[in-house]
Amino acid sequence: MRWNKRFDGTRDSLRDRSHRPINPHPNAHTEKELKWINDLHRRNPHISICEMYGKLRSQKGYSRHPGSLYRIYKALGFSSKAPSTKKKRKPQKYYTPESLGIKWQMDVKYVPKACYVGEMPDKFYQYTMIDEASRERFIYPYLEQSSYSTIDFVKRAIAYFGYKPQIIQTDNGVE
Incomplete structure (x- = not known):
């Protein structure tokens, strides 16, 4: 209906116009x-x-x-x-040793029952040791997470790798 009223016989009368209101809103x-x-x-x-x-x-x-x-x-x-007054964080470069025996990383994880193969009634803890330079790893399971298991695991890792590290890095766990 509105288009019919606006049409005056030319194409320009049917061209789309602005939809912006002419007067501002009263509020x-x-x-x-x-x-x-x-x-x-x-x-x-x-x-x-x-x-x-x-x-x-x-x-x-x-x-x-x-x-x-x-x-x-x-x-x-x-x-x-x-504007923020907080200082920007400068990322520090991670030090990866070039030669073997300088730094090992150790971690302990609980192995969920969904990962078991076969029938095993006990729960296990997986101890992992990784040499930072070669990325070689040593994994051993234990039935408990204790200081005794940790010391035994470190001895087994030294026997496996064949040398003692200068640093053993952990993730602030009980190990």
């Missing part, structure tokens, strides 16, 4: 309120939205919802986030 921020927000931000560029809302309410009689202020704040291109 939109007024020019006066926008000036208050701009002025307050210009004088205090690092002010938070909560502080701005409080100042506008107490000093200017601003009566809108804080969410409306946030929307306008973003639309005007202001950032609501203060």
